[in-house]
Amino acid sequence: MIDFTLSEMQETVRQMVHWLAENEIRPIALEADRTHQIPDAFLRKMKELGISSGAISKRAGGDGDGAGESADKKGVKQTNRVAVIGAEEMAWGDPAVILTLPGPGLGGPPVEFMGTAEQKAKYLGIFKDDELRWGAYGLTEPVAGSDVAGIKTTARRDGNHYVLNGRKCFITNGARASWVVVFATVDASKGRAGHRAFVVQKGTPGFSVGKIEEKMGLRASETAELVLEDCRVHQDDLLGGEKHYEGKEGFMGAMKTFDSTRPMVAAMAVGIARAAYEKAVEFTKEHFDLGRPIARYHAVEDLLARSQRRIEASRLLVWRAAYMADAGMPNAKEASMSKAYAARTAVDVLSDLVQVMGAAGVMNDHFVEKWFRDIKVYDIFEGTGEVQRIVISKRILRDLKSF
Amino acid sequence: MLSLGLSEELTAIQGTVREFAAKHLRPKLRAIEKNGLGADTRARFAELGLFGVDWPEAAGGQALGLITRAVIEEELAYGDVGAALALDRGGAAAQLLLALGTPDAHAALKRLLDGEGHAALAAAEEGKARDDFRTVAAKQGSGWVLNGKKAYVLGGATAALRLVLAQVDVGQGLAGAGVFLVEGANPGLRAGKTHTTLGLQAVPVHELVIEGLMLPLAARLDDQVSLPQVLRRHYDRLSLVTAARAVGLAAASYEYARAYAEERVAFGKPIGHFQAIAFLLSDMAIAVDAARLMTWKAAWAFDQRQPATADLAGAQAQALEAAFFCANSAVQVLGGAGFVQDHPVEKWMRDAKTLALYGQHAQASHAVLAAAALGRPLDSADLFPLPSLHASLS
Ligand SMILES: Cc1cc2nc3c(=O)[nH]c(=O)nc-3n(C[C@H](O)[C@H](O)[C@H](O)COP(=O)(O)OP(=O)(O)OC[C@H]3O[C@@H](n4cnc5c(N)ncnc54)[C@H](O)[C@@H]3O)c2cc1C
Numbered sequence A: 001m002i003d004f005t006l007s008e009m010q011e012t013v014r015q016m017v018h019w020l021a022e023n024e025i026r027p028i029a030l031e032a033d034r035t036h037q038i039p040d041a042f043l044r045k046m047k048e049l050g051i052s053s054g055a056i057s058k059r060a061g062g063d064g065d066g067a068g069e070s071a072d073k074k075g076v077k078q079t080n081r082v083a084v085i086g087a088e089e090m091a092w093g094d095p096a097v098i099l100t101l102p103g104p105g106l107g108g109p110p111v112e113f114m115g116t117a118e119q120k121a122k123y124l125g126i127f128k129d130d131e132l133r134w135g136a137y138g139l140t141e142p143v144a145g146s147d148v149a150g151i152k153t154t155a156r157r158d159g160n161h162y163v164l165n166g167r168k169c170f171i172t173n174g175a176r177a178s179w180v181v182v183f184a185t186v187d188a189s190k191g192r193a194g195h196r197a198f199v200v201q202k203g204t205p206g207f208s209v210g211k212i213e214e215k216m217g218l219r220a221s222e223t224a225e226l227v228l229e230d231c232r233v234h235q236d237d238l239l240g241g242e243k244h245y246e247g248k249e250g251f252m253g254a255m256k257t258f259d260s261t262r263p264m265v266a267a268m269a270v271g272i273a274r275a276a277y278e279k280a281v282e283f284t285k286e287h288f289d290l291g292r293p294i295a296r297y298h299a300v301e302d303l304l305a306r307s308q309r310r311i312e313a314s315r316l317l318v319w320r321a322a323y324m325a326d327a328g329m330p331n332a333k334e335a336s337m338s339k340a341y342a343a344r345t346a347v348d349v350l351s352d353l354v355q356v357m358g359a360a361g362v363m364n365d366h367f368v369e370k371w372f373r374d375i376k377v378y379d380i381f382e383g384t385g386e387v388q389r390i391v392i393s394k395r396i397l398r399d400l401k402s403f
Numbered sequence B: 001m002l003s004l005g006l007s008e009e010l011t012a013i014q015g016t017v018r019e020f021a022a023k024h025l026r027p028k029l030r031a032i033e034k035n036g037l038g039a040d041t042r043a044r045f046a047e048l049g050l051f052g053v054d055w056p057e058a059a060g061g062q063a064l065g066l067i068t069r070a071v072i073e074e075e076l077a078y079g080d081v082g083a084a085l086a087l088d089r090g091g092a093a094a095q096l097l098l099a100l101g102t103p104d105a106h107a108a109l110k111r112l113l114d115g116e117g118h119a120a121l122a123a124a125e126e127g128k129a130r131d132d133f134r135t136v137a138a139k140q141g142s143g144w145v146l147n148g149k150k151a152y153v154l155g156g157a158t159a160a161l162r163l164v165l166a167q168v169d170v171g172q173g174l175a176g177a178g179v180f181l182v183e184g185a186n187p188g189l190r191a192g193k194t195h196t197t198l199g200l201q202a203v204p205v206h207e208l209v210i211e212g213l214m215l216p217l218a219a220r221l222d223d224q225v226s227l228p229q230v231l232r233r234h235y236d237r238l239s240l241v242t243a244a245r246a247v248g249l250a251a252a253s254y255e256y257a258r259a260y261a262e263e264r265v266a267f268g269k270p271i272g273h274f275q276a277i278a279f280l281l282s283d284m285a286i287a288v289d290a291a292r293l294m295t296w297k298a299a300w301a302f303d304q305r306q307p308a309t310a311d312l313a314g315a316q317a318q319a320l321e322a323a324f325f326c327a328n329s330a331v332q333v334l335g336g337a338g339f340v341q342d343h344p345v346e347k348w349m350r351d352a353k354t355l356a357l358y359g360q361h362a363q364a365s366h367a368v369l370a371a372a373a374l375g376r377p378l379d380s381a382d383l384f385p386l387p388s389l390h391a392s393l394s
Helices: A008-035 A040-049 A079-093 A105-114 A117-128 A188-194 A249-286 A298-326 A332-362 A368-379 A385-396 B008-035 B039-047 B065-079 B081-087 B091-100 B103-114 B227-263 B275-303 B309-334 B345-355 B362-374
Strands: A135-138 A154-158 A161-172 A179-185 A195-201 A207-212 A223-234 B119-122 B136-140 B143-154 B161-167 B177-183 B189-195 B205-216
Touching (some): A079 A298, A105 A135, A105 A195, A105 A249, A135 A161, A179 A223, A188 A195, A195 A223, A249 A298, A249 A332, A249 A368, A298 A332, A298 B362, A332 A368, A332 B275, A385 B275, B091 B103, B091 B161, B143 B189, B161 B205, B227 B345, B275 B309
Parallel strands (some): B119 B161
Antiparallel strands (some): A154 A161, A179 A195, A207 A223, B189 B205
């Protein structure tokens, strides 16, 4: 069936999250960008309302923590659709602030997909109380970003423990996180088969925070370097347990999380682009040149229209990827398509919309200047645009194993 | 609830049309481009019983909605877009009749459905520089007499049914124009020169010379309706059909280039294994899917009777962009082989450019989109975009 109507739950989430984005998130965004800080009071309020990073929790109409399930009365799973619809609205509020909302963040999906029942209870359970807590995802290293298989952080078995050594960089909420999912290798010669994911708790001896990055955009979001020096992690904190890594599963687990997180990140790009588009429409209607609103000049109109339809196309690609995930269809290609297209579109659109707003476009108080700085990284993290195209290429071209 | 898979019924229709297109259109596309569709191909398509599926029952159709039409047109155009255009006996004229929606218009559609001929819309005029049409209709006794000249009429010379747009009230622009129905041959109307076109050559494009064309009073079809509004609805429907064909063309180009890139070897490996080619193919795949989703969404909105003008215009612009991007890229991927006529991609590139000029062209659809976004009324340029460049049937 082709049906573009949002379900009752989807529509409720959309409206509620939009209300929050407009009334709670947007008003603090510029200040948070300037100070690189987010007020605690705001974070507490979000927590109370059940709005967490990367997921809509039960109280907010979803069902559970982290990447929990949500299903309608007939039991039709719609977790991913609800998540992307919520993510678009949140990012519409502000793309940086939302990355700091308390919750498991990008650390949630690997625990969900790979964790044992005990591990899920242990790590996701901590978000149930009233404290402000975060989780994080530590994959990237100074020497391995896109080339995930090339990570150098080592995990050496020692009795009931693993000893971790290495460095992680660009980790969102890495410093404030209660725990971080850290990817390491037990045998570098085995490539991906040697990879293991551990949950490393804050305060573990040998685990420390390095520098906090200064960035072009997303300044309200913390990006940290993490250092592991003879950091001992108990074998119970090996995500999924030993068994999980016997087949090809281990690495695939890490990759599988992308099938649901990439559409989410893409949805955020849609939200930012839409926010900027709305600002530009407003602006060009109210500002005049030679006696007519600049929106009435063909060149400007054309640009607005092109932005609008590409944003819409991005959204539909996101919805499709989420729909497939909910239906249990393999969607790695479609998830990458949504991310590749939505991110590039958003970068293009922001650049165009800053242009139509002229000087106002580069002034800090009009938002688009900030979003222009924020958006670029959406084409970089969660797999660069090139990496998305590698994923797609391998799925459309016969016998293509690597480039 | 948000759901993006085709129903079983639509999947079945899609399969049928895909098979037909693979068997009867793709293998003959050069012959069809040169000589038009053969009677045999037309007959086989007629057997499928798909003509008019989206028309209302009052017009003899099956009321299956634009979504069904979108699926069919995409598959036909996947076979070959020129053939898809030629197979459409209703063309833009049928869309205008549907937009009129009067009992007379429906009756004309029924006759078209029952017959075997095709319809043509004579709207555009060469060098039209003002709002009025130069073709005029004057009341004379108990009828009309029309005089003037129409340009870019697709299938104009041989049509069984023609709609002619002519000025009734001089100086009133579109609001003072009328739609006139001409069925069968008429001594007041003859074909002028045949235009040679860049692409979509399966359907010839003619000039129509109108001299003392006598018509009964009832030949005017827009008496009870507002022509600007009718034309808007006409473009809405037409946009969807164009969008669906553009998606088919884009998909065909993508798939052809993809398959070629797997086989063609350079520097010791298939060219598809070079990133420059593989990434380009990835972007083509994305463009196709994005355009298809936009097209489905617009068709769905129209079928739901939601205000769909902006969606339809957006879908058309997105799909035409995808079509040219994919066809152009396909030629690039094939290299020299793409430029010669042993492969269909050079044709599809010409067709893509041409498709973007028939009906509501790309700039006009952006104007329509922007009007919706800015909350401004559509002006006559949006309703009847650049008439001098406007080809009348697509
Ligand atoms: C604000 C921010 C937050 C982040 N948060 C996290 C986080 O929470 N957790 C985490 O683990 N990581 C995080 N990252 C890291 C992010 O995922 C990486 O930056 C990203 O994967 C790219 O890796 P890289 O920066 O090392 O670039 P590189 O891999 O060095 O790539 C550089 C360039 O080369 C291109 N390239 C690389 N390989 C190929 C290839 N095979 N073919 C073609 N082109 C190629 C890339 O596309 C890119 O354009 C974050 C980054 C930023 C900026």
